[in-house]
Amino acid sequence: MExxxxxxxxxxxxxxxxxxxxxxxxxxxxxxxxSPDAADPAHYGFLRQEELDIxxxxxxxxxxxxxxxxxxxxxxxxxxxxxxxxETHGEQRWQRVQAFAGAASLELQQRPGGxxxxxxxxxxxxxxxxxxxxxxxxxxxxxxxxxQAWRTAAQGTDEFRxxxxxxxxxxxxxxxxxxxxxxxxxxxxxxxxGLAYPREEFEQLxxxxxxxxxxxxxxxLAALHYWCEKWHGSRxxxxxxxxxxxxxxxxxxxxxxxxxxxxxxxxxEVNLVRGFYESEVVTKAVEGALFAVHAARPDDPMLAHVRHxxxxxxxxxxRWAEAMHQLVHVDxxxxxxxxxxxxxxxxxxxxxxxxxxxxxxxxxxxPATLSL
Numbered sequence: 001m002e003x004x005x006x007x008x009x010x011x012x013x014x015x016x017x018x019x020x021x022x023x024x025x026x027x028x029x030x031x032x033x034x035s036p037d038a039a040d041p042a043h044y045g046f047l048r049q050e051e052l053d054i055x056x057x058x059x060x061x062x063x064x065x066x067x068x069x070x071x072x073x074x075x076x077x078x079x080x081x082x083x084x085x086x087e088t089h090g091e092q093r094w095q096r097v098q099a100f101a102g103a104a105s106l107e108l109q110q111r112p113g114g115x116x117x118x119x120x121x122x123x124x125x126x127x128x129x130x131x132x133x134x135x136x137x138x139x140x141x142x143x144x145x146x147x148q149a150w151r152t153a154a155q156g157t158d159e160f161r162x163x164x165x166x167x168x169x170x171x172x173x174x175x176x177x178x179x180x181x182x183x184x185x186x187x188x189x190x191x192x193x194g195l196a197y198p199r200e201e202f203e204q205l206x207x208x209x210x211x212x213x214x215x216x217x218x219x220x221l222a223a224l225h226y227w228c229e230k231w232h233g234s235r236x237x238x239x240x241x242x243x244x245x246x247x248x249x250x251x252x253x254x255x256x257x258x259x260x261x262x263x264x265x266x267x268x269e270v271n272l273v274r275g276f277y278e279s280e281v282v283t284k285a286v287e288g289a290l291f292a293v294h295a296a297r298p299d300d301p302m303l304a305h306v307r308h309x310x311x312x313x314x315x316x317x318x319r320w321a322e323a324m325h326q327l328v329h330v331d332x333x334x335x336x337x338x339x340x341x342x343x344x345x346x347x348x349x350x351x352x353x354x355x356x357x358x359x360x361x362x363x364x365x366x367p368a369t370l371s372l
Contacts, residue, residue: 040357041350041353041354041357043367044324044327044328044357044367044370045328045331046327046331046353047331047332049346049347049350050346051332052332052333052334052345052346052349052350053332053333053334053335054334054335054339054340054345054346055099055102055333055335056095056099056333056335057304057305057308057330057333057334057335057336058301058303058304058330058333059332059333060092060095060096060099060301062082063082063095063096063099066078066079066082067079067099067100067103070100070103070123071103071107071123074122074123074126075123076123076124076126076127076130076131076137079100079123079127079136079137079140080127080131080134080136080137082096083096083097083100083135083136083139083140084136088178088180088181088182089180089181089182089212089213089216090301091216091217091218091300091301091302092301093181093183094182094183094186094216094218094219095218095301097136097139097140097143097183097187098143100124100140100143101124101140101141101143101144101146101147102147103121104121104123104124104140104144105121105144105147105148105151107121108121108148109151109152121144124137124140124141124144127140127141128141133177134177135174135177135178135181138170138173138174138177138178138184139174139178139181139183139184139187141170141174142167142170142171142173142174142184142187143187145163145164145166145167145170146164146167146187146190146191148163149163149164149167149194150190150194155194160194161194161195164191164194164195165195167187167191168188168191168195171184171185171187171188171191172184174187180212181212182208182209182212182213182216182219185205185208185209185212185219186209186216186218186219186222188205189205189206189209189219189222189223189225189226190222190225192205192226193225193226193231193232196232197226197232199232202226202232206223209223215249215250215253215255217253217254217255217258217302217305218302220242220245220255220258221258221261221305223241224238224241224242224258224261224262224265225265227241228262228265228266229265229266230265235266238262238265238266239259239262239266241262242258242259242261242262243259245258246258246259246288249292251295252295252296252297252300253292253296254292254293254296254300254302254303254305254306255292256288256289256291256292256295257288257289257292257293257306257309259284259285259288259289260285260286260288260289260306260309260310260313261309261337262285263281263282263285263313264309264312264313264337264338277313277316277317277318278317282313282317283317285313286310286313286314286317289306289309289310289313290310290322292306293306293307293310293326303329304329304330304333304336305336305337307326307329307330308326308330308334308336308337308338308339308349309336309337309338310322310323310326311323311326311327311330311349311352311353311356312337312338312352314326314356315352315355315356315359318359320356320359320360320362320363320365321360321363321365321370323352323356323359323360324356324357324360324365324370325370327353327356328370331353334346334349
């Protein structure tokens with residue numbers, strides 16, 4: 001198996017996965033592409049790499065329809081209507097706010113504007129100007145500013161701080177327009193991380209979220225970053241935060257999977273050593289996430305997030321059949337950790353998927369033996 005991980009490492013630093021992997025009980029070796037013995041993800045109904053949607057972790061047909069309409073017509077009304085009809089305290093509202101803000105930010109990046117044309121994301125500016133008391137528009141604008149700060153300004157610079165300070169004010173305005181909505185405060189969690197809120201101030205912000213949506217998975221993931229070693233906490237604080245959340249998780253909540261995200265955030269830099277993935281901390285976190293996925297509602301908007309991270313760990317742990325089981329649920333959409341942290345999310349996901357298929361077939365699996 002060492003050659004497998006060596007090949008994987010080569011791929012992840014920029015090479016394209018050219019050879020296809022051969023299925024053979026007890027091991028995996030390379031063969032030429034197109035070989036009749038090659039493991040082929042297409043046999044399982046998986047989409048081709050170029051067909052993978054990198055915008056979202058899972059399907060949201062209503063959001064995609066509205067996003068297409070907004071970007072095609074540059075009208076904001078459909079976005080406003082969709083957010084107004086989305087349950088305030090649920091995960092989906094937060095995801096949709098992120099998606100609209102991300103679309104506007106990406107448009108602006110691709111079309112900054114000039115003398116002869118209008119800048120991208122103009123529909124968001126018009127939305128705020130024409131409907132200043134629209135709570136959805138206010139939240140999207142605040143998240144847009146946060147994404148602009150993290151995407152376009154170097155961390156720690158005056159520009160970075162100025163944009164985040166503007167975003168903080170936008171969050172306050174959004175919160176006034178919708179007092180019971182946790183989203184403006186969830187947006188502020190990223191601001192707190194960037195502006196290095198003192199711990200007491202961060203905890204006060206966190207209490208506002210808990211008062212409104214105590215089991216909000218997206219909020220917990222956003223808060224986790226603050227407690228991580230690379231930001232304003234430590235490995236122990238991050239683990240304690242996620243383990244406490246998992247312990248108090250209500251029935252069918254995906255919070256039981258939160259420790260796996262803490263493990264991912266604190267992976268060693270040299271992480272191809274198999275011993276790490278066989279460790280107690282990884283095994284316990286993976287089992288907790290598998291339990292959470294099994295108990296969760298099938299329509300939970302955060303379910304795909306957990307499944308994607310499970311694919312990453314299950315492949316690394318060489319638990320091929322379990323990785324395949326997650327893949328059949330998420331294939332098609334790859335806008336989630338860990339793929340979104342790589343230059344080409346679709347390629348990164350496709351590499352892990354190919355490894356899972358090869359490992360599964362090397363141990364006797366086939367499309368006929370894979371069941372949901």
